[in-house]
Amino acid sequence: MTSIPLDSPWDPNYPIARNQNPASLTRHDILSILSSGQKPGEDFILIDLRREDHIGGAIQGSINIPAQTLYPTIPALYSLFSNAGVKSVVWFCGSSQHRGFRAAAWFDDYIQSRGNEEMRSFRLHEGIKGWATGGAEFTQRMDGYVKEAWD
Template identity: 50%
Template sequence: MASGNLVAIAPWHSVYPPPRDVELKSITRDAVLQMMKDSESVAAKDFLLIDLRRTDYEGGSIRGSINLPAQSLYPTIPTLYSLFKASGLHKIIWYCSSSRGRGSRAAGWFRDYIDKRGDNEMESLVLFEGIKGWATAGSEFVNWMNEYDAAFWEK
């Protein structure tokens, strides 16, 4: 390759179809925090937070969330849906750093699958402003994080 010639690399998600649902529902961090507080007093919760970060899974995560890197998500959606349904979950909340890329894409893909199944009980939501919005919103939110690293969020 001659010097100066750059090869364009397609983004990881280009091998999958774009989400059909472009009118995604989002949920605020205040609403999620309230759901987390409420779920402490009940035996089972009906929501799940999913952190889609992979190599940037730094600075901490929201307590109780699971890490499913976005790059491996699409092929696993049918299995995840079955697991979530069997667990009685009603709200699946996706987030990445800002929830404008991976978060919204994952929420859209999962919403498409829910629609395909004709499921009117489960919701696919994107966390407004993602983990960055959560981690920089003050101590009330930071207290609900695991492995919080203040220096990471000051960048």
């Protein structure tokens, strides 16, 4: 069992999530979802938690919500996603071991507090680094991909 890192520099003023083991999806899981015709922003949400450090590119269809602004916006995001019928929210950062992990856990806590049994919160295992180094089938689904940034 992986625990949420408690020393992330961007979140010391926010609570520790109750969920200490948020669900994750691999890059292959996401690729399979995309290959089935589901679209980010319509059928599920991909959230890139990096600030403006999109060096090397971003996964197509992802939206950027910097981790430093996330916690206070969770109720509004939940309301937007719920009203839009979103069933899955996938969070990621560079490696999804800190920001992505914490975000998935916090959002899952909020989903549970609302009694919603249909929506799920996931972290992208290995984050954008895993995606960008996974091969051409992944990099062709990136905007602004720069190979040298991932070497």
